[in-house]
Amino acid sequence: MPTAEYEYKAAHKRVVEVKGPASHKPCQFCGTFAAEWSYNHQDPAEVYRDGYLWSESTAYYMPLCKRDHRAYDRAFRQHGKAVLAAVADALTEAGQQRYDEELREAVKASTFHRWRVRETALGNISPEQCAALAETSGERHSPQRAGAI
Ligand SMILES: [Zn+2]
Known part of the structure; x- marks a missing residue:
């Protein structure tokens, strides 16, 4: 055992x-x-x-x-x-x-981005799903803040 x-x-x-x-x-x-x-x-x-x-x-x-x-x-x-x-x-x-709320939102966007990139690289989600997820996550609305973390 x-x-x-x-x-x-x-x-x-x-x-x-x-x-x-x-x-x-x-x-x-x-x-x-x-x-x-x-x-x-x-x-x-x-x-x-x-x-x-x-x-x-x-x-x-x-x-x-x-x-x-x-x-x-x-x-x-x-x-x-x-x-x-x-x-x-x-x-x-x-x-x-x-x-504060702003930091938590930035962390959410940044971690979601990392998760999505990894899942796409592993082939768990297709590039199309990947793009759709980015849209719905609102990631594109705050790329600078997310990148700054
Ligand atoms: Zn904690």
């Missing part, structure tokens, strides 16, 4: 394969660039073994910046699952005060 550490890492790797690198997404709470895929502790079939806790399903991972990932996991370790919804709300609110 593979070690828990191996399976834990493999599960996170699958998330990157399916959803792309976390750095191609805004942090789900504060809206700055995400750095890591974080298990949201909501999978009823989660696996806990040898001190590692993870989900085999990519649906239960969210992109977070390091700061929010640490805060979220710390809240879980100290207080358990019951507080996580409230912690998510508090981190989102704190993030909105830390970063």
Whole structure:
């Protein structure tokens, strides 16, 4: 049987394969660039073994910046699952005060651009879909701001 550490890492790797690198997404709470895929502790079939806790399903991972990932996991370790919804709300609110709307919009456009370029390069979306996505994302309306980040 593979070690828990191996399976834990493999599960996170699958998330990157399916959803792309976390750095191609805004942090789900504060809206700055995400750095890591974080298990949201909501999978009823989660696996806990040898001190590692993870989900085999990519649906239960969210992109977070390091700061929010640490805060979220710390809240879980100290207080358990019951507080996580409230912690998510508090981190989102704190993030909105830390970063203004303009920055969050710029991060959204920039990360979306990176995600789209990667998906197109991988052949997951066609150049036509790629162009259509750029239109609907509003990316073309703020190329300078997005590029400045
Ligand atoms: Zn964050």
